[in-house]
Amino acid sequence: MIQKITCFLFVMVGQACLSQVQERSVFTGKIASNTSSLDGVYVINAQTEETVSTSDSGSFSILAKADDVLVFSSISFKEKRIMLKPEDFSNLNFTVNLNMVMYQLQEVVVKRYDNINAERLGIIPEGQKKYTAAERKLQTATALNATANGGGMAGGSISADPLLNFFSGRTAMLKKEAAVEKKEFFMKLLENMFSLDHFINRLKIPEEYVKGFEYYAVDNEKFTVILNSKNKTSTEFLLGELATKYKEIIASENK
Incomplete structure (x- = not known):
């Protein structure tokens, strides 16, 4: 008797499960959002736990x-739950709109690493000469750059560009441009090291002559070498000597 009852229960449970499976059909739809990347979104049937993922176009099919x-x-995307209605199965354009997740940064920390450069990273060998933009143009225009001859001749050929640049005046123009750029570099270096007040009150240069004195100082090769070393004490000492000479020039011109 117990065996008959047990068999009856197994049959009933099996029929119930079979009827549930038979009741479900393939449901097709798609997702939409304000982004072009719609693939890989999980679509889960919460009742059966069946899981599928959307295609590149956002389409999916699930029982x-x-x-x-x-x-x-x-x-x-933000999670979204949709309860299916009978009319959804006859809707050929069933679409679910999803909202993107916006991640807000609480804090951004920017660290400055002054010692990081191409030499320390091993990109270029250490100790190489550094060129400014104007110096690179001049170097390119005047370099001979011998190139190997692809034929059977020994040696190589030399580009005629440096000669053409010389006779056309381009080399002279680039030299002037490099000199001006270098002078502007030293002017900025000098102004960053000493304030206007230092020139007027410490060196006693009249305010209207300060800019002229700066040009006078950076024209002195010995001074620019010390200035470029960024040794403020030595720079200030030589700057004082140049200021004395410059004030003598001003006095002689004003007689």
């Missing part, structure tokens, strides 16, 4: 029936 809840889940 479902009316009253099943579909869960749309992705790291890029």
Whole structure:
């Protein structure tokens, strides 16, 4: 008797499960959002736990029936739950709109590493000469750059560009441009090291002559070498000597 009852229960449970499977059909839809990347979004039937993922176009197909809840889940979108209605199965354009997840940074820390450069990273060998933009142009225009001859001749050929640049006046123009750029560099270096007040009150240079004195100082090769070393004490000492000479020039011109 117990065996008959047990068999009856197994049959009933099996039929119930079979009827549930038969009740579900393939449900097709798609997702939409304000982004072009719609693939890889998980679509989960909360009742059966069946899981599929969307295609590149956002389309998906999953076994479902009316009253099943579909869960749309992705790291890029906010989770959304939709309970299916009978009319959804006849809707050929069933679309679920998803909202993107916006991540807000609480704090951004920017660290400055002054010692990081191409030499320390091993990109270029240490101790190489550094060129300014104007110096690079001049170097390119005047370099002979011998190149190997692809034929059977020994040695190589030399570009005629440096000669053409020389006779056309381009080399002279680039030399002037490099000199001006270098002078502007030293002017900025000098102004960053000493304030206007230092020139007027410490060196006693009249305010209207300060700019002229700066040009006078950076024209002195010995001074620019010390200035470029960024040794403020030595620079200030030589600057004082140049200021004395410059004030003598001003006095002689004003007689």
